[in-house]
Each structure stands twice: as C-alpha cells, then as structure tokens.
Amino acid sequence: MKNQLINSTCIKTNNWQNVxxxxxxxxxxxxxxxxxxxxxxxxxxxxxxxxxxxxxxVVLASGIVEIILGLxxxxxxxxxxxxxxxxxxxxxxxxxxxxxxxxxxxDAFGLDTDRARFxxxxxxxxxxxxxxxxxxxxxxxxxxxxx
Numbered sequence: 001m002k003n004q005l006i007n008s009t010c011i012k013t014n015n016w017q018n019v020x021x022x023x024x025x026x027x028x029x030x031x032x033x034x035x036x037x038x039x040x041x042x043x044x045x046x047x048x049x050x051x052x053x054x055x056x057x058v059v060l061a062s063g064i065v066e067i068i069l070g071l072x073x074x075x076x077x078x079x080x081x082x083x084x085x086x087x088x089x090x091x092x093x094x095x096x097x098x099x100x101x102x103x104x105x106x107d108a109f110g111l112d113t114d115r116a117r118f119x120x121x122x123x124x125x126x127x128x129x130x131x132x133x134x135x136x137x138x139x140x141x142x143x144x145x146x147x
Contacts, residue, residue, distance in 0.1 A: 013080070013136045021073050021080065021134035024127075028070025028087070035063025045108035048100035065090065073135070084135025091128045098124060 013021065035043050040059055047055040069090055072083035101108060102117040111117045132138055 013134070013139075017134045017136065020130060021084075024087075024130055024134060025070045025073030028066045028073060030070075032063045032066030032068075032070060035059050035066060042108045045106045046094075046097040046101055048096050049104065050100075062094065073131070076135075080135040081137050081140055084131045084137045087131040087135075088128045088137070091124055091131065095124050 031039075034040075040056075043059045043063070044055045047058045051058065069083065069087045073080070073087060076083040098117075098121055100106070101111065102114070102121060105114060105117070111120055
C-alpha cells in the first residue's frame with residue numbers, strides 16, 4: 001500500500017494545496033523552534049503528567065521532530081505524501097497533551113478557561129486533515145482503488 005500511495009498519479013497537488021502545505025510547514029518550524037527557545041515553559045504545560053519521561057526532554061524532542069516535519073512539508077517534493085502522513089500521525093500522538101491540558105485545567109498559550117481548552121480540542125482534527133489534504137494523501141488514497 002505504501003508504494004501505491006507514493007507512486008500515485010495524484011502526487012501533483014494544486015496551487016492552494018501547495019500554499020497551505022508550505023504554510024503548515026512554516027508553522028511547524030516556528031512552533032518547533034519555540035519548543036527549543038522562547039515557548040519552552042508553555043509547551044512543558046502541555047506534557048501529560050502520566051507520561052513517564054522528563055517533561056523538558058519531551059518538549060525538546062518534540063520541538064526537533066516538529067522542525068523536521070515542518071521542513072519535510074516544505075521541501076519534500078515527490079515524498080510529500082509521506083511527509084503529510086507523518087505529520088498527521090504526529091498530530092494524533094500529541095493529542096493526549098491537549099486532552100491532559102483540558103482535563104487538568106492547565107493554563108498555557110492563552111487557554112485559561114475550560115471553554116477555551118475544550119474548543120482547542122477540535123482544532124487537532126483540522127490540523128490532521130490539513131496535513132493530509134495539502135500533501136495529496138486523500139487523492140492518493142481514494143484513487144488507488146481506481147487504478
């Protein structure tokens with residue numbers, strides 16, 4: 001299946017998809033850099049308390065991963081489907097941090113009410129869809145059955 005997705009005839013994306021892919025990639029590079037520098041304490045608040053790892057390590061490691069994924073979204077070329085899938089999986093993996101922030105009522109990134117933290121939960125699926133759509137994953141998945 002992996003080869004079918006990569007070799008799909010839908011590998012070409014339109015201008016809107018390319019703009020949104022580069023925009024999302026740029027956002028990820030910015031966020032990842034923030035993990036390493038000026039937003040570190042905010043991101044520490046996102047790490048679930050049940051995670052058995054040093055929170056500072058998690059923030060630094062996820063920052064590095066975000067930079068790599070962001071650069072992949074921008075520069076991956078014919079491998080953009082893999083970049084989109086990887087970023088989508090990453091968003092799924094970090095979602096427990098958002099749930100933890102809501103459940104434990106942790107203030108970070110201006111999310112200082114239960115309502116704001118709850119609304120934030122609905123943006124994760126949007127990011128997942130954005131990553132998959134902007135890299136042509138949906139086109140590749142749905143067209144593989146027609147080939």
